Amino acid sequence: FPQTPEGEREREPHYSGGLTISPVKEHTVFVSREVNDIFEIEKWELDVKNGEWKTTSITQNSETDQVRPYAVKNTDKTLLLWNSVERYVHYTDYKTGVKLYSIE
16 A cells, blocks of 8 residues: 555555454454555454355545554444555655544
8 A cells, every 4th residue: 555656666565454353253354455446444254154254344435545454342342443544655654544433
């Protein structure tokens, strides 16, 4: 997701949007992945009986990248935090905000 200016060398070519494991529900992860050229946050739940994943969008149709999800246990709920990226060229050159979402 780094937004390297055209013609410059990509200093961090192997970034991913990130992933975190639910601290409350087994077999549940929160993933940031690229959808239509923008990173979005999704909840993935594994059905252990049939081995299939159910995917639920947490963010959709975003105008900026939504990355680095982090799940925090809060009593019986999960609080999901992530970075909403206005600009990210490098860890020394960025403008992001933190979003918070309550789950379960």
